[in-house]
Amino acid sequence: MLALQFPGQGAQSAGFLHRLPTHPVVHATLDEASQALGIDVLALDTEEALRSTVAVQIGLVVAGVATVRVLADAQLTPHISAGLSVGAYAAAVSCGALQFDDALRMVRKRAELMETAYPSGYGLAAISGLTEHQLEALAAEQVKQGMASVYVGNVNAPRQIVMAGSDAALEALIARALAAGARKATRLAVSVPSHCELLADAAEQLIDYARNVPFHTPQSIYVGNRGGRPLHTAEAIRGDLATNMRYTVRWFDALSVMLEMGADVLVEAPPGQVLTDIVREQWPETMAIAASSLTPERWASTVRRRLEASGR
Incomplete structure (x- = not known):
C-alpha cells in the first residue's frame, strides 16, 4: 500500500523547486x-527568498x-496521505479534500499570520x-528560574x-538537554x-479565514496532525489544517x-528526507523512499518496483 509523506518547514533548501522533474505536469x-x-513561484526558492x-x-x-501529480501521471496514487505541519496542506490536496489553488491561498494566509505574529526572535529546536x-x-525548570516558556512542537519519534x-529560551534549553544526555540538539x-x-x-x-474555503470529503485516507489519526470528513480536515x-x-x-x-511503501515528497529517516530508524523493515534522493526520471519506476516487491 502506497503512502505519501509531505515534509514541513525546515526541510527547504535553495533551488528545491528548480530540482523538481522536468515533466509536463510539474510545469503545469x-x-x-x-x-x-x-x-512567479520559482522565485520563492532562492536563498534570500x-x-x-x-x-x-x-x-x-x-x-x-x-x-x-508526477506519480499520478504514472498511475501511482496513494492510499494514504499525511504531511507534517504545512505539509498537511499538500496531503489534503493529495486525498482530494482541498483544491490546489485554495490550499495555496490558505497557506499564504497561514504563513503571513505566523510571520506577522513573530517576525523575529523565535523559532524551533530539534x-x-x-x-x-x-x-x-x-x-518547567527554566520557567521556575524566570525564563520564558518553551513548548513541545513536534513529536517525530519517542526520542x-x-x-x-x-x-x-531555546538556546538555554539546548544547553540543558545536552547536559541531561541528549545526543543532539540543534x-x-x-x-x-x-x-x-x-x-x-x-x-x-485562520479558523475564521477557513470558514470560506471549500473542503470536500476525502477520496483516500488523510491522517491528521493534532491527533495523529485518520480524518474522514471535510470539516475534520478543515479543522486540522486551520488549527495545526x-x-x-x-x-x-x-x-x-x-x-x-x-x-x-512510504514516499516522501521533496525536499529533504527527514521523514524517511524517521521511518527507517523506527521501522527498518518498512520501505521508505525520499524522492529527493532519486534522480527525477526514476521517481515513478522506483516506486512501482518497490510496490511490486511488497506484493501490493
Missing part, C-alpha cells in the same frame, strides 16, 4: 500556482502537489535522545522532539514558534497509524 503545477497567487516563512510554506506545498516527558521537565519558543531553519500556544491568536484568525499551527504535531502517532493501516 508551477504555472497554476503562479497564476493562483499572482507571483527562503528567509520568508511565506515563501517556504508556499514552496513546500507546490513541491508536494507536483510530486503527487532535540534527539530525550523523551517528551524529560523535555517538558527541563522546560526525537521539536521544541518551540523564543531564541533565548536549531531548525524556522523563524516562528510553530505548534504551540504562542500561535493561538493566529490560529483563531497551535497544537503539537503527533507525527510518530500518525506514522504508526499509517503502518497499522497497511502502508508498506
Whole structure:
C-alpha cells in the first residue's frame, strides 16, 4: 500500500523547486500556482527568498502537489496521505479534500499570520535522545528560574522532539538537554514558534479565514496532525489544517497509524528526507523512499518496483 509523506518547514533548501522533474505536469503545477497567487513561484526558492516563512510554506506545498501529480501521471496514487505541519496542506490536496489553488491561498494566509505574529526572535529546536516527558521537565525548570516558556512542537519519534519558543529560551534549553544526555540538539531553519500556544491568536484568525474555503470529503485516507489519526470528513480536515499551527504535531502517532493501516511503501515528497529517516530508524523493515534522493526520471519506476516487491 502506497503512502505519501509531505515534509514541513525546515526541510527547504535553495533551488528545491528548480530540482523538481522536468515533466509536463510539474510545469503545469508551477504555472497554476503562479497564476493562483499572482507571483512567479520559482522565485520563492532562492536563498534570500527562503528567509520568508511565506515563501517556504508556499514552496513546500507546490513541491508536494507536483510530486503527487508526477506519480499520478504514472498511475501511482496513494492510499494514504499525511504531511507534517504545512505539509498537511499538500496531503489534503493529495486525498482530494482541498483544491490546489485554495490550499495555496490558505497557506499564504497561514504563513503571513505566523510571520506577522513573530517576525523575529523565535523559532524551533530539534532535540534527539530525550523523551517528551524529560523535555517538558527541563522546560518547567527554566520557567521556575524566570525564563520564558518553551513548548513541545513536534513529536517525530519517542526520542526525537521539536521544541518551540523564543531564541533565548531555546538556546538555554539546548544547553540543558545536552547536559541531561541528549545526543543532539540543534536549531531548525524556522523563524516562528510553530505548534504551540504562542500561535493561538493566529490560529483563531485562520479558523475564521477557513470558514470560506471549500473542503470536500476525502477520496483516500488523510491522517491528521493534532491527533495523529485518520480524518474522514471535510470539516475534520478543515479543522486540522486551520488549527495545526497551535497544537503539537503527533507525527510518530500518525506514522504508526499509517503502518497499522497497511502502508508498506512510504514516499516522501521533496525536499529533504527527514521523514524517511524517521521511518527507517523506527521501522527498518518498512520501505521508505525520499524522492529527493532519486534522480527525477526514476521517481515513478522506483516506486512501482518497490510496490511490486511488497506484493501490493
